[in-house]
Amino acid sequence: MMMQRSLLLLLVGAAAAEVVYFPIEATITFPEMAGKPSGTIKLSQASATDRTEISVDLTGLEGGNKWHVHVDAVPATGECSALATGGHFDPAGANYSSGAPRPPYEYGDLSGKHGKLNATSGSGGSFVRTGQAVVMDATLPLSGAYSVVGRSIVIHKVDGSRWTCADIVGKLCPDGCIPRSPTSRRLLFGAVPKPEPPGCPPGCGPAPSEY
Numbered sequence: 001m002m003m004q005r006s007l008l009l010l011l012v013g014a015a016a017a018e019v020v021y022f023p024i025e026a027t028i029t030f031p032e033m034a035g036k037p038s039g040t041i042k043l044s045q046a047s048a049t050d051r052t053e054i055s056v057d058l059t060g061l062e063g064g065n066k067w068h069v070h071v072d073a074v075p076a077t078g079e080c081s082a083l084a085t086g087g088h089f090d091p092a093g094a095n096y097s098s099g100a101p102r103p104p105y106e107y108g109d110l111s112g113k114h115g116k117l118n119a120t121s122g123s124g125g126s127f128v129r130t131g132q133a134v135v136m137d138a139t140l141p142l143s144g145a146y147s148v149v150g151r152s153i154v155i156h157k158v159d160g161s162r163w164t165c166a167d168i169v170g171k172l173c174p175d176g177c178i179p180r181s182p183t184s185r186r187l188l189f190g191a192v193p194k195p196e197p198p199g200c201p202p203g204c205g206p207a208p209s210e211y
């Protein structure tokens with residue numbers, strides 16, 4: 001079916017039971033909630049080796065808000081806390097806590113890679129202005145062991161606290177797609193352990209508010 005499409009077939013994971021069709025698209029929808037930003041962030045990756053295109057269309061931001069991919073999906077309670085969505089997604093071990101210069105950036109550090117949302121020019125170099133921005137990201141895969149699909153994006157207030165969060169919901173194929181849920185992502189790829197908060201021995205508690 002749909003064989004006319006140029007499809008790159010990729011066997012994923014040890015089970016090799018699922019075929020991934022490209023492009024993969026994923027959408028993050030922030031619902032309208034009083035006092036919180038709302039809108040969508042869309043991700044699209046043409047093939048497993050292409051960069052991921054990010055487009056941002058959000059309203060209600062303060063301006064200069066950090067945004068990150070966090071390890072876990074948003075729980076049913078809607079909580080964005082460190083215990084709920086975990087720390088930044090950092091599968092390649094950029095390990096900010098080591099104090100090493102950046103880059104390399106954590107895969108999940110979207111504001112580090114592309115600038116804060118709606119930051120005024122000059123406040124931190126690069127910036128992403130919503131509604132206009134399409135940025136390309138070489139470390140934001142939508143398939144494979146480092147896939148961000150099934151995780152979450154957290155938008156922080158300027159003071160660093162977690163403001164709102166939403167799941168990264170992917171589609172495996174352009175037509176008749178089955179959204180890939182966090183549960184199926186974990187079945188495919190396994191859970192990536194939550195990174196330890198900086199300066200914090202294993203199991204010492206929630207990450208600082210920046211995370």
Ligand SMILES: [Cu+2]
Binds near residue numbers: 067068088156210211
């Ligand atoms: Cu964050």
